[in-house]
Amino acid sequence: LGIPGSVDPYTGVIGIAPNLNIKNYNIKEELQKQISFPVLIENDVNLAALGIYKFEYSADAKNILVVFVGTGIGGGLIFDGKLYRGSTNFAGEIGHVLVDKNGPECGCGKKGCFEAIASRTAIVRNITGDILAGKKSKLSKILDDKVQIKSKALANAIAENDKVAVKHMTAAAKVVGMVLASVNNLLNFDTIVLGGGVVEANEKFFLPLVKESFDKFSLKSTAKDTTLTATKLGDNAAIFGGIALTEEFLGLKI
Numbered sequence: 001l002g003i004p005g006s007v008d009p010y011t012g013v014i015g016i017a018p019n020l021n022i023k024n025y026n027i028k029e030e031l032q033k034q035i036s037f038p039v040l041i042e043n044d045v046n047l048a049a050l051g052i053y054k055f056e057y058s059a060d061a062k063n064i065l066v067v068f069v070g071t072g073i074g075g076g077l078i079f080d081g082k083l084y085r086g087s088t089n090f091a092g093e094i095g096h097v098l099v100d101k102n103g104p105e106c107g108c109g110k111k112g113c114f115e116a117i118a119s120r121t122a123i124v125r126n127i128t129g130d131i132l133a134g135k136k137s138k139l140s141k142i143l144d145d146k147v148q149i150k151s152k153a154l155a156n157a158i159a160e161n162d163k164v165a166v167k168h169m170t171a172a173a174k175v176v177g178m179v180l181a182s183v184n185n186l187l188n189f190d191t192i193v194l195g196g197g198v199v200e201a202n203e204k205f206f207l208p209l210v211k212e213s214f215d216k217f218s219l220k221s222t223a224k225d226t227t228l229t230a231t232k233l234g235d236n237a238a239i240f241g242g243i244a245l246t247e248e249f250l251g252l253k254i
Contacts, residue, residue: 002044018107049076051240068196177213
């Protein structure tokens with residue numbers, strides 16, 4: 001089971017999953033009461049990172065940063081071919097890197113987190129603000145119908161050169177590139193892989209802007225051999241990661 005939040009796969013505890021409004025809950029223990037076969041849990045992007053490494057890049061990369069941009073922003077770290085979970089198993093929470101201390105409030109309760117500024121939730125919030133302020137957008141009808149604006153709707157608006165959508169998607173992509181550059185300046189990855197609904201639906205528009213910003217904020221010596229790309233596995237990356245997780249925890253090699 002992939003969880004969008006801080007997860008300890010050994011104890012089964014969700015520390016915090018802001019977008020699900022869950023805190024300090026042992027989901028593994030509760031699920032295990034309901035079913036007879038083993039329950040394994042992991043952060044959803046950690047799972048994706050395992051899947052991407054094992055089934056997409058293991059022959060070409062050893063140090064990988066995986067970042068999924070969707071409802072929130074999650075990260076997974078592969079060092080020397082192994083998932084890095086940190087000293088208390090909560091590593092990879094790139095969505096809660098501080099970008100602007102005076103920025104909007106994040107689901108975690110703090111202000112100015114990466115995901116509060118550049119996730120789909122943040123992009124839609126900013127688009128909605130512009131529409132309510134009177135700016136014209138092809139996304140107005142979705143708001144009028146009280147339907148949530150999803151990544152595909154953003155892609156359709158971009159394809160029609162909707163100025164409001166282009167403005168806020170561009171701003172988000174630039175922030176993504178800046179944060180990736182900062183993290184890479186610290187950790188010097190050979191590969192950075194993007195995924196999530198925003199990237200999957202808008203790759204042709206979004207990825208070049210991320211790369212441009214990444215190049216701008218990177219140290220040349222640190223980033224010169226870093227490949228920045230999007231996963232071909234899409235959201236299925238986490239399913240493939242589940243296969244890798246069963247090998248790690250149950251010794252089942254598939």
